[in-house]
Amino acid sequence: MTAGRVGTSRETVTLPILSVRHRTTYRYRRPVAFGEHRIMFRPRDSYDQRLIAATLDITPEPASQRWLFDVFGNCVAVTTFDIRAEVLTFDCGITLDHTPEHAPVFPLAPHATHYPFGYGAEDMPDLARSIERQWPDPRHEVDTWARSFLPPQGRIPTQELLAAMTRSVRANFTYLARAEKGVQDPLTTLRTKLGSCRDFAVLMMEGVRALGMAARFVSGYLYNPRNDRARHVGGGSTHAWLQVYLPGAGWVEFDPTNGIVGNRDLIRVAVARDPAQAVPLHGSFFGLSSDDLGMRVDVNVVELPTDGTTAHSLQGLPPPLAR
Incomplete structure (x- = not known):
């Protein structure tokens, strides 16, 4: 049984599986060094949205990457870098099952x-x-x-x-x-x-x-x-x-x-x-302010076929947490 679809007084309707592609790109005038970056791209598992799969690809490759839960229970990736580059890219792919509330009437105390x-x-x-x-x-x-x-x-x-x-x-x-x-x-x-x-x-x-x-x-x-x-x-x-x-x-x-x-x-x-x-991506670079050529964020959310196939693997991310 999928949580949130049975045993609730809220009227729900199930959407097809959703695929999210989130890419953030930073560009610089010359190769720069990077400080620590904190990444909050991974959706929260809950009764109304179930994370099926996800990827996180970072270019250049980080020297280290670890995961933690912050004080609010958000999943955060923390990365460090040991090389310089003119372009820094964070590319995240997510597949999840989302159960929206249709015309919600919330059962208040x-x-x-x-x-x-x-x-x-x-x-x-x-x-x-x-x-x-x-x-x-x-x-x-x-x-x-x-x-x-x-x-x-x-x-x-x-x-x-x-x-x-x-x-x-x-x-x-x-x-x-x-x-x-x-x-x-x-x-x-x-x-x-x-x-x-x-x-x-x-x-x-x-x-x-x-x-x-x-x-x-x-x-x-x-x-x-x-x-x-x-x-x-x-x-x-x-x-x-x-x-x-x-x-x-x-x-x-x-x-x-x-x-x-x-x-x-x-x-x-x-x-x-x-x-x-709750900033999605936060970090720093070492260089002149004039080295910064700007940032571009692209997000695309589409429906996937509901035949059980998924668009992403779990490579690079910890497995979804059962809650």
């Missing part, structure tokens, strides 16, 4: 069906840091934006509140692919109504936290059938969204870039309290 609600004493020690605001908001602009989704009086269904916030970003903000590293200040995102997927995720995280709910950042991939831009934006590269902790349902996905509630078309790789803790 009775006390959490309507906002405001509180978390239990047993959960608060683990959730407290995910409730804390991380960005300055001296004029309470993000707080005011978040509270604009609340009724003037009384309570509101929790799922209705979060869905409205998610879809408002999709409807009223403009997606802008940014090559710059890091995340835009959520106040800038709110004022300009422009940003990348990670910027929208951080804005909604801060809004949710302003309402006293726990939220965390998610990095991964977006599945966009037939590259339909009318359906989704943010494909062709890594993607970002957020999770909110709801009593009775656990961590629930929200993608404000595309107005998605639930895990439909979303492939999780890493979760973290802070976006800086």
Whole structure:
């Protein structure tokens, strides 16, 4: 029995097996030396996404490579290099079985069906840091934006509140692919109504936290059938969204870039309290700043035949973990 398809009150539909190809290439004006690189390309095994196979090919070949779980349970490859090169390439291939939730209605605990609600004493020690605001908001602009989704009086269904916030970003903000590293200040995102997927995720995280709910950042991939831009934006590269902790349902996905509630078309790789803790690839080189000719990221997510064949082997990666 495949977890997540039987014995749940959430309505699910099974997609074909998905294949992800993720290539990141760095180019330099002359051969440079490389420092340690940390790679977070491997998806998290769960009841709704099962990793079947994966490869990780790095050129030039690393001097060493090891694997670890970070503080959030994300799988991280750590590599070192002992040769210089003008090009550094990380090429990852992934095959996984993804079970999306169709029109999700999450089974919330009775006390959490309507906002405001509180978390239990047993959960608060683990959730407290995910409730804390991380960005300055001296004029309470993000707080005011978040509270604009609340009724003037009384309570509101929790799922209705979060869905409205998610879809408002999709409807009223403009997606802008940014090559710059890091995340835009959520106040800038709110004022300009422009940003990348990670910027929208951080804005909604801060809004949710302003309402006293726990939220965390998610990095991964977006599945966009037939590259339909009318359906989704943010494909062709890594993607970002957020999770909110709801009593009775656990961590629930929200993608404000595309107005998605639930895990439909979303492939999780890493979760973290802070976006800086979920960077897909982080490393350094030794040389002049003028040596850096830039980076290119290419991501392609496609369906595979469901005849049991797979596109990738397990070479270079530890075996999938049963959970």
